[in-house]
Amino acid sequence: MTTTQDVDHSEQVLLGVFGRPRTMLERGEGCTVYDTDGNAYLDLLGGIAVNALGHAHPALVEAVTEAAGRLIHTSNFFVTPAQVELADRLLALAHAPAGSKVFFTNSGTEAIEAAVKLSRRTGRTRIVAMENAFHGRTLGALSLTHKAAYREPFEPLVPEVVWVPFNDVDALRAAVDDNVAAVFIEPIQGEAGVVLAGTAFLQAARDVTREHGALLVLDEIQTGVGRTGQWFAHQRHGVQPDVMTLAKGLAGGVPIGAVVTFGPGPSGLLAPGQHGTTFGGNALACAAALAVLRTIETDGLLVNAEKVGEHLQGAVAALGDPRIVETRGEGLLVAIQLTDEIAPALSAALERDGFIVNPVRPDALRLAPPLILTTEQVDDFVAALGRVLADTPQPSTQPVQEQPAEERS
Ligand SMILES: *Cc1c(COP(=O)(O)O)cnc(C)c1O
Numbered sequence: 001m002t003t004t005q006d007v008d009h010s011e012q013v014l015l016g017v018f019g020r021p022r023t024m025l026e027r028g029e030g031c032t033v034y035d036t037d038g039n040a041y042l043d044l045l046g047g048i049a050v051n052a053l054g055h056a057h058p059a060l061v062e063a064v065t066e067a068a069g070r071l072i073h074t075s076n077f078f079v080t081p082a083q084v085e086l087a088d089r090l091l092a093l094a095h096a097p098a099g100s101k102v103f104f105t106n107s108g109t110e111a112i113e114a115a116v117k118l119s120r121r122t123g124r125t126r127i128v129a130m131e132n133a134f135h136g137r138t139l140g141a142l143s144l145t146h147k148a149a150y151r152e153p154f155e156p157l158v159p160e161v162v163w164v165p166f167n168d169v170d171a172l173r174a175a176v177d178d179n180v181a182a183v184f185i186e187p188i189q190g191e192a193g194v195v196l197a198g199t200a201f202l203q204a205a206r207d208v209t210r211e212h213g214a215l216l217v218l219d220e221i222q223t224g225v226g227r228t229g230q231w232f233a234h235q236r237h238g239v240q241p242d243v244m245t246l247a248k249g250l251a252g253g254v255p256i257g258a259v260v261t262f263g264p265g266p267s268g269l270l271a272p273g274q275h276g277t278t279f280g281g282n283a284l285a286c287a288a289a290l291a292v293l294r295t296i297e298t299d300g301l302l303v304n305a306e307k308v309g310e311h312l313q314g315a316v317a318a319l320g321d322p323r324i325v326e327t328r329g330e331g332l333l334v335a336i337q338l339t340d341e342i343a344p345a346l347s348a349a350l351e352r353d354g355f356i357v358n359p360v361r362p363d364a365l366r367l368a369p370p371l372i373l374t375t376e377q378v379d380d381f382v383a384a385l386g387r388v389l390a391d392t393p394q395p396s397t398q399p400v401q402e403q404p405a406e407e408r409s
Contacts (some may be wrong), residue, residue: 003037020252022351028055031370031377033356042377044369045358049190049222049333052249052292052301054370060252068286074283076276082286089293090260093231094244099264104281105257108221108247109136112184114259114275115217115243116140116158119182121269122215126160128175128183133163134191135184135219137391144184156365167197169204176208183208183242184214187233190222193364194328194335199237206239215242221257222333225249226296226371228304229331237331242266249371251288301371305331311375315382321389326380331387332373336365342392347387355381 001009006024013303019343024034031054033043043051053060067082074080087102094100112135119127128136136142142151143158151157164171166189176183183205189195209216218241223233227249230236234244243266247257257280268397279285296302313327316336325337337344343359350357360366 001036003035003039003040006036009347022356025110030054030056031338031373041354041356042381043356044127044367044373044381045248046368046370047253048248048358049227049328049368050248051253052225052227052371053252053295054372057252057295057372059291059295060288063287064284067287070283072282072284073279075278076281077115080283080286082283082290083281086286086289086293087172087351089290090120090246090258093293094260094262095235096260097263099267101261102113102262103259103270103275104286105247105259105277107136107257108219108245109141109257110277110280111221111245111247111257111259112136112141112144112219112384113138114270115182115184115245116144118243118266118269119217119270120212121274122180122181124181124214127178128157128172128180128214129161129163130166130185130189131163132166132189132192132195132252133184133186133219134189135186136221141343158395161177166192167201169201172201172205173208176214178212178214180209180214182332184217184219186219186223187237188223188228188330188333190333190366190368191360193337194333194366195219196328196330197237199239202234202237202239206241209242217241217243217245219245221245221247223330223370224406225292226305227331227333227368228329229302229309233330250292251285254285254288255286256289263332265362296371299372303329304373305371305409308332308373308375308378309334312378312382315378319382319386319389321386323389323392329367332367332371333370334367335360336367338363338365345392346385346388349392350381350384353384353388355384 007021025033026036027034031043033041045326091100097384131146133146135144141159143161164175188198218224218234219230224246240264244260250256316327323339341362343365345358347359358366
């Protein structure tokens with residue numbers, strides 16, 4: 001079968017929630033993936049900030065293989081060395097104070113669910129979230145996700161969620177009082193188009209939640225584990241949350257999520273029996289995550305993310321194309337903001353040229369490549385972007401393609 005026939009068949013058997021798949025991929029190596037026709041693509045999306053070590057990284061392959069031959073899963077009536085070692089590592093990397101703890105899940109949305117339940121144990125029910133926030137698709141996480149098109153078909157959801165404009169200190173202060181259980185913030189709103197929280201805003205969030213005894217929950221599912229050139233994005237701002245959620249890049253593609261609770265207060269909110277999971281924290285996923293953390297450290301990938309990300313932003317800006325308004329981001333989470341709604345057309349043209357990017361908004365491309373990306377690979381991409389822009393008609397003659405990319409999240 002050709003790749004097109006493979007994709008046609010997939011639509012007959014898979015629930016259509018993601019829309020038509022862009023292609024069918026069957027293997028990868030480093031930052032390159034291959035479709036079933038054998039075409040190669042430079043993967044600048046990395047499974048949406050997941051494939052931190054790229055594809056088929058020897059350290060990850062070895063860790064998963066070893067774990068599979070040793071012990072994949074136990075019930076949570078037991079612990080494994082990998083699970084405890086991973087918790088130790090995460091707490092150390094987060095500079096978490098004494099009494100901090102970790103709960104492992106299988107996905108980002110489950111980490112948010114755990115954080116929502118934990119916030120209910122404060123005895124309060126109101127949650128403050130941000131406009132344009134994305135926290136996941138299960139009913140609790142969906143209740144905090146701002147986009148009406150995602151939420152409204154599933155109402156009624158968890159009540160008493162209020163949204164405030166992102167980065168609006170005054171609105172946040174006005175929204176937080178002694179009835180608020182928790183404030184949920186993404187340090188960078190990835191699905192909204194890579195929108196960065198300011199230091200002043202995060203510090204104000206820290207102050208106002210502390211003042212009113214509310215939890216500050218930082219959703220680092222997309223930004224955590226080296227993506228921004230820091231282990232966790234909030235560390236650049238000198239703000240420590242009460243709760244941090246992780247997932248995506250943590251195990252380099254093996255499903256895992258985590259909730260980190262900072263200090264004995266937040267760590268004591270959920271009592272035995274009040275939450276659980278069958279698969280969460282299994283030995284295989286934890287071994288994969290340990291390999292990811294180890295490799296980020298030994299291969300200097302925080303520095304690489306920072307350096308290659310800066311090179312990327314600089315090289316895109318240097319194209320000097322009038323349709324590029326700006327680049328923004330931190331490390332290897334980057335958006336290219338366009339004057340017009342040409343992101344889907346650019347993305348499709350780049351894909352034909354062998355580059356995978358994400359039209360996260362009609363007028364913005366998002367890149368979240370493996371942390372092992374090189375400056376040479378960036379230069380190849382930027383050259384292709386230049387070619388594709390040159391071939392892209394001005395928006396007045398360009399029919400905008402319907403491809404709301406964020407719906408694939
Ligand atoms: C992807 C994402 C989620 C949801 O994670 P899933 O693993 O898809 O459930 C939640 N919050 C943020 C910030 C994300 O980027």
